[in-house]
């Protein structure tokens with residue numbers, strides 16, 4: 001497959017580096033990372049081990065965007081820009097692995113070439129040309145119905161199966177999922193429950209195994225599940241809460257991505273996670289007071305630190 005990874009920071013470099021074992025991969029990244037990869041290749045260290053030679057560029061227009069698959073691995077707030085760039089080419093399929101509900105933004109520009117994706121691998125950049133896998137997780141890809149008519153099918157689509165097989169060939173755990181609409185919302189509930197609470201309280205994920213953080217995370221996840229249900233996605237309160245508890249236990253020592261953003265003074269993905277629950281709830285007449293309060297606090301912090 002010819003694959004372009006748009007926004008090869010931590011996650012995109014991990015996935016792109018592994019995919020380059022068997023496929024022709026181009027990473028759209030920033031310098032000096034892109035320059036080092038172009039010169040010396042990309043090293044994947046930690047829980048996975050690879051040294052591959054994908055192409056790398058900082059200029060999306062110099063990548064061949066008429067590829068079989070474009071993977072979008074930018075932060076959620078850069079999704080619209082990525083979609084604009086990808087629309088200048090003609091990728092056959094586009095799949096985002098970002099957290100948050102980003103598929104709608106991609107589909108506005110790229111139509112039904114967009115399939116949904118989610119990743120639970122852990123990745124962090126060590127330095128230019130090197131990425132560490134901090135946790136072997138799983139990638140899911142699949143069709144997502146328009147969220148308002150979220151009828152998932154019984155079997156995964158052929159195109160999702162092809163993408164999953166291409167990932168597996170390279171040693172990445174990946175499944176085509178016929179229930180991707182539900183998975184997106186379950187992941188959103190997990191991120192709404194864990195990311196905002198750990199960022200605001202500055203605690204590792206494992207702290208949410210105990211009260212009072214546990215109760216706040218559960219409230220946020222239940223609100224997300226309620227919004228999912230009015231959008232037609234079958235996600236019960238219990239399932240959302242269980243998913244939070246499972247991820248808290250599995251990632252107990254982790255600093256969540258939102259906590260890392262806050263601690264490094266970077267912009268957070270509040271709009272695509274906590275804010276998305278609030279906005280979609282408001283559109284559908286579902287009150288989401290816990291998420292609303294946390295979104296307001298995170299945005300207050302962002303405005304103070306990043307000038308709005």
Ligand SMILES: NC(=O)C1=CN([C@@H]2O[C@H](COP(=O)(O)OP(=O)(O)OC[C@H]3O[C@@H](n4cnc5c(N)ncnc54)[C@H](OP(=O)(O)O)[C@@H]3O)[C@@H](O)[C@H]2O)C=CC1
Pocket residue numbers: 006007008009010011012028029030058073074075076078081082097098099100119120121122123124125257269
């Ligand atoms: N890291 C992880 O373990 C996981 C991350 N995720 C999700 O995946 C997404 C990406 O996360 P992560 O990899 O950690 O984030 P990073 O910030 O490390 O990676 C995103 C990269 O995309 C770059 N980028 C953005 N726009 C462009 C552009 N137009 N051209 C070239 N490069 C661009 C960014 O550069 P710059 O910063 O200079 O704009 C950055 O290097 C997030 O939504 C995150 O929540 C999901 C699961 C695990």
Ligand SMILES: CC(C)(CO)C(=O)C(=O)O
Pocket residue numbers: 099190191194195205247251254255256257258
């Ligand atoms: C699953 C979780 C909460 C792991 O930390 C995550 O996705 C994140 O930190 O963004």
